[in-house]
Amino acid sequence: MTQARAGGGVGRPQYTPMDTFPAIVADRARRTPDAILLRDVAGRGLSCAAFQDSVLTWAAALRRQGVVAGSRVVVMLPDPIDSLACWLGLAWLRAIETPVNQQFHGRMLAYVINDAAASHLVIAARFLPAIAAVAAELRDIRAIIVPDHPLAAPALPFRLVAGAELFAGVMPATELMPPARHDLSTMIYTSGTTGPSKGVLIPWGLWADSYGTTGCHIGPDDITYDPFPMFHTGGKSMAQTTIQAGGSVVLRESFRTDAFWDDIRRFGCTFVAMVPAMAEWLLAREPRPDDAAGPLRRVAMIPIIPRIEEFKARFGVQVQTNFGMTETGAPIGSAPYMADVTGNYRSCGRIVPAYEARIVDANDYDVADGEPGELVLRSRLPWGLNCGYFGRPEATATAWRNGWFHTGDVFRRDAQGNLYFVDRLKDALRRRGENVSSFEVEALVNAHPAVLQSAAIGVPSEFGEDEIKICVIVRPGADLAPAALLDDLATRMPRFMVPRYVEVVAELPRTEATLRVQKVRLRERPFNERTWDRQAGRYLEPPAGA
The missing domain is CATH 3.30.300.30 (ANL, C-terminal domain)
Incomplete structure (x- = not known):
């Protein structure tokens, strides 16, 4: 790892695709220990050194509870700072985080925990009733860890570790080595709209390679606003990208339209990602004279809304876009090729250098430019895409047939290499032969x-x-x-x-x-x-x- 310098000061960190996110956080803790790395909207803030200390304390505490390399650990922590620290703590043990949607309960919750064959649960106390309701159905759990519960919780048929016991006498595990890009970081369950949810196995290399899509216009002076939950790749990737670029992150548990601009102004946030619904909700609010006067400079909008020119003019921002999914990270984007999307708003951007893309027919033959077909991908470096679906060799083989990952998305490409999303294969319509x-x-x-x-x-x-x-x-x-x-x-x-x-x-x-x-x-x-x-x-x- 090297550090670029400009004008004698500390500049944008220069990391390689071999540097994993946990190693990058540790490097920032060594180089700029007192710089603020993370804040939440409640006012809690951690420096680079303090956050790394928290990460290694989590690693030591989880190891003491029997978490080892390869353990699958279900995590339901709504506090985004705690969730990130737990995730990276597991990383130093080479355990696999399985973050679960916090709206899951009953049958859906039991399904994910059992399908993951999780050995441990790390949950907030507010989720104990949901776990208690399905406790009789859970098969492989050895312990439930509740870091925000000071005392022993209600009786459950598992060993329960409250916060006081979890961290009592624990010192940071400074002797550990960070994971490599081929190590598994996370298992995230898909939405399951066409069948049971599948656990996507995500190596650290996927996070590293996605950086080039979004991070090219972020620097040490940037403050990213991250209102996405940490059980989703969006919340994790915005934090990872910003930290890798040398910036800092402001975290909110979930997006709130009425709090958005107050948060942006209060913390001086310069960059944010959003989905179309968020952009439309912001446009629907009563205009203010100072709408364009705040610190926000750049928005990653995925995908771009039809009223994009109105959005840019009203809020005084530049806009970039990309395409990604749980299985791929973000292999397509506009930011590496243009600072601000203008004119061609239908395109997701172009394939970024870490990946290769093809548009193919049902038999995996290339289609001509302008013709629709399925987007298939592969990474130029090993371990840049998903490692398949946990416990589902047939689904993995189908998705990875002929050496390319099949996204299930219909795209077309123009002669300049711009890529256009057409539809999900499962959402495509056929009416009267068309x-x-x-x-x-x-x-x-x-x-x-x-x-x-x-x-x-x-x-x-x-x-x-x-x-x-x-x-x-x-x-x-x-x-x-x-x-x-x-x-x-x-x-x-x-x-x-x-x-x-x-x-x-x-x-x-x-x-x-x-x-x-x-x-x-x-x-x-x-x-x-x-x-x-x-x-x-x-x-x-x-x-x-x-």
């Missing part, structure tokens, strides 16, 4: 001035294939008649793309971590009395017995 992208339908619907957000799904058709339904959230204060919306879309869409059905909804079901729309839930009840049928010119009849 392939239809739900993503493109939504983009055109969202361009209507009365529409805040939308989701397009396929619903059963009497002619086979799909009919298209859109679920729409109307902008506050706007009035939108379904028939008028469809008439407008008919002027902007090919006939085969115009939806047959419209339902105005108050909200769309979303995942907690990424705020992505859960279309599987929309498909569970495709028709109801609020569904407008364009063909019939009326709302559908209420279900029998309603």
Whole structure:
């Protein structure tokens, strides 16, 4: 590891792809021990040295409780600083963190714990009732560790370690060595929209290689605002990227629209990542004269919203974008090629140097530029992508067939190498012999001035294939008649793309971590009395017995 210097001062750290995140945190603790590394919005702050001391204390405490190399440890810690320290503490033991969505309970919670064959749980006290409710179903647990519980908790059929016992007499484990890029860091469970959730095995190399997509415009003077939960790759990657670039991070347990700008101004945050729902919620708030006067300079928006020019002008920021998923990190981005996205807002960017990409047909043959096909990826260095799905050799072999990881996403590429997301393979629609992208339908619907957000799904058709339904959230204060919306879309869409059905909804079901729309839930009840049928010119009849 080397440190670049400019003008005699400490500059941007220069790390290589062989330097893993735990080693980088340790290096920063040696070089700039007193510099603030992490803060949370409650006011807690840790210097580089203090955070590294916390990490190694976690490592020693967990080792004393029987955690060893290869142990799979389920973590449910809502405090983001504690969650990061526990994750990196496990890393120095070469144990595998399995962070679990904190909304899970009952059957879903028991499934993940058992599927992971976890030996230990590290949870906040508030999750003890959820664990107690499924305790009889859990198979492999040796101990439950509750760091914020000062005393022994209610009786459970497992050894329970409260915070006082966990850290009593523990000294930082300074003799340990950091993990290598081939060591497993994390097992994160996918959303499971097409079947049971699968545990994605993530090596430290994946985190290292994703840095080049987002971190190229972050430096030692930057303060990143990170409002994503640490059970999701987004929360972890924003912290990792910023720390690797020499900056510091402000953490919030979850995003809150009403707190966003106050947090940004109070802590001087210069960079943030956001998903479209977050951007739309910020735009929907009453404009303020000082909207563009704050410290925020750069936003990673994934993907970019239709009202991007309005967003940039109102808030005075530059915008970058990328594409990523749990299994791949972020192999596609705009930031390495342009400081600010302008004009070509539909593109996710280009493949970044650490990866290779192809667009292929169903038999893994390359398609021509401009033609849609599945995005497949591989990394240029070993261990830059996922190591498969835990306990699922067939799913791993299918995803990694012919030596490339198959993303399940339809893309197209232009002659300049720009890549465009078309749809998820499982969300792609086929209507009257034509392939239809739900993503493109939504983009055109969202361009209507009365529409805040939308989701397009396929619903059963009497002619086979799909009919298209859109679920729409109307902008506050706007009035939108379904028939008028469809008439407008008919002027902007090919006939085969115009939806047959419209339902105005108050909200769309979303995942907690990424705020992505859960279309599987929309498909569970495709028709109801609020569904407008364009063909019939009326709302559908209420279900029998309603």
